[in-house]
Amino acid sequence: MLQMCNVSAVVDMHAELDERSVNDVSKTENMIVSLSIEVSADKIHELRDKVDEILRPLGLETRLRVMRRANSIALYFICLTLSAVMSLRDQWRSGQLRKIVEKLFTLLSTASDDDDDDDDDDDDDDPSIQMSTASRTVPVKRLIWPVIEYEQCLDFFRSVQGKEFSCTLCTFNWLNCTQCSTNRHYKNNTSRRIEHILSLKLTKTKLPK
Numbered sequence: 040m041l042q043m044c045n046v047s048a049v050v051d052m053h054a055e056l057d058e059r060s061v062n063d064v065s066k067t068e069n070m071i072v073s074l075s076i077e078v079s080a081d082k083i084h085e086l087r088d089k090v091d092e093i094l095r096p097l098g099l100e101t102r103l104r105v106m107r108r109a110n111s112i113a114l115y116f117i118c119l120t121l122s123a124v125m126s127l128r129d130q131w132r133s134g135q136l137r138k139i140v141e142k143l144f145t146l147l148s149t150a151s152d153d154d155d156d157d158d159d160d161d162d163d164d165d166p167s168i169q170m171s172t173a174s175r176t177v178p179v180k181r182l183i184w185p186v187i188e189y190e191q192c193l194d195f196f197r198s199v200q201g202k203e204f205s206c207t208l209c210t211f212n213w214l215n216c217t218q219c220s221t222n223r224h225y226k227n228n229t230s231r232r233i234e235h236i237l238s239l240k241l242t243k244t245k246l247p248k
Contacts, residue, residue, distance in 0.1 A: 121196035
């Protein structure tokens with residue numbers, strides 16, 4: 040009998056902005072994270088398609104679910120397969136993932152600036168300000184993904200191959216959990232449950248088995 044294994048891993052990365060190219064790093068990070076939360080909640084429908092297009096190179100088995108402030112911008116990716124983790128690592132290693140994150144940050148930062156400009160009529164008549172806002176990029180100095188956490192993801196997926204249960208691995212201290220179940224209803228909702236947990240921003244919470 041073919042055994043089914045429904046697993047996923049939550050990958051934590053930290054993006055550090057280049058302070059030489061950003062006027063106020065803290066303010067920019069807050070704007071990016073705040074707008075990302077609204078986009079994730081489908082409160083800003085016009086940005087949803089643009090965000091999806093930027094993240095398309097990640098593939099169908101990797102999803103960016105949460106961003107939050109943590110002395111940088113922490114990004115949480117859900118990888119549904121071993122190959123998705125390995126592909127994400129290849130993109131990280133080649134620098135492609137950093138470029139994807141830069142495009143996403145630039146979009147969110149620019150959109151936030153546009154909202155602010157709507158409240159200032161004087162800016163509407165100044166093409167230099169509009170051009171500056173439209174052309175500004177938000178460069179990422181470093182995108183940190185420790186090799187030990189990558190290896191934990193590999194070991195996790197390899198250890199559950201051929202087994203019939205559902206697991207979600209979180210490799211970071213902010214949400215320290217490994218949850219497993221053989222219940223079919225639980226298996227069908229594993230990804231949804233972990234996304235909900237991430238959205239609640241729990242701190243160092245051990246999930247029940």
